[in-house]
Amino acid sequence: MKHKSISYAKWGYIFIIPFFVAFILFNLIPLVSTFYNSLFENYKGRGGLVQVGPNFIGLDNFRTMFAPETELGKYFGNTFVLWILGFIPQIFFSLLFASWFTDLRMKLKTGAYKVIFYLPNVIMAAAMGMLFYTMFAQNGPINSIYMSITGKDSPYMFFDNVWSQRSVIAIINFLMWYGNTTIMLMAAINGVDPSLYESAQIDGATPSQTFWKITLPLIRPILLYVLITSLIGGLQMYDVPQIITKNGEQVQRTSMTVVMYLQKHLYSKNYGMAGALSVILFVVAAVLSLIVFYVTTEREPKKKVKKGGIK
Structure with missing residues (x-):
């Protein structure tokens, strides 16, 4: 008797249906709606009393x-x-810590370090912003240490200077995301074949040569992923500079980001302008991601075709 074969192919399609449903509802439809709204004049006029x-x-x-x-x-x-x-x-310290914690010769127990590094990523960005705003405030602990060391009577106004304000924001972003990047790079390095490191060690390669010649080239795809996702996240930067700069109005708006500017149009209910700015931000993120992907991806040299064969 002939037995009918069982096909499991349909279950793969069934399992991915929830992803596509969520993507269409929460990503694709809002994206198309944003493109549509960017072509219209739609805002509140006369102090929010008249709809235009x-x-x-x-x-x-x-x-x-x-x-x-x-x-x-x-x-x-x-x-x-x-x-x-x-x-x-972020990328410097992540690579440094990832190479240390995956080095078998150092014999480091990484479990506790992973928790410590990833912990700032769990804290809300708004909470981190408020914490650092309090620390670097005029009467904060950083200024107390600064005045005790330098002997000055007046505190340093961190949020009234362009680069000190930007540096505080950069420190917060670094502390929040370097742990996540470190864990991803550790996973990438652990995926490299250990026999390559053993061969390099037998051949007398130094740790720095092993890192530059073996580790870094083989984790290139993860580095590319980290770079693109970090770039997209950087373009969407909002909550930390919003808190540190008081809506971006300090120091002549030198730390106001694109999304902070977008939020002003949403707050004023100028939906057409907000839609246009969102589309511009989307296009810039897409173009920059493609440029990064093209520049960092290795391409095989084209083979020259001659009569009688391939050279």
Whole structure:
């Protein structure tokens, strides 16, 4: 007798249905709606008493966003500066700690360190912002230490200086995310074949040579993932600079990010302008991610085809 074979292929499709349903409801539909709203004039006028629109105006919202008086380039510049200031120490210390904790010769127990490093990531960004705002305030503990060491009678105004304000924001972002990056890099390094390290050790390679010639090239995909996700997260930076800079108004808006500027349009219920800015932010994030992916991805050299075969 012939037995009918059992196909399990359908269960794979059934299991991924919840993801696609959630993606369509909470990602795709809002994304399309944002594109749609960016083409309309829709806001509250006369102190919020009169509703203007929605009126179709095409690309006028985008023209307004790119006007010189809008200073959109300034806010993008602020965002990138704050992201770079936090990302450089983040990736440096994450690579350093990941290489230490995965080195079998050091014999470090990583369980407790993983918890300690990841703990700041669990704390809400708003709580971290308030903590550091209190620490670096005029009467905070940092200024008390500063005055006791230097002997000065007046505190240093951290939030009235451009770079000290940006540095505080960068420190918070670094402390919140370096633990998560460290754990991901540790997982990537642990996935490297140990025989490669054993061969390098037998050949007399130093730890630095092993890191640069074996570890770093083999964890390139995870480094690329960390870089792109950090870049997208940096473009969405909001809560920490919002608390530190008091809505971004301090020091001539030199630490106001793009999302902070977007929030002002949402607060004023200027939905058309907010939609246009969201679309611009989406396009910038997509283009930068593609550029990073293209620059950091190795490409095989093209083979020259000649008569009689491939060279």
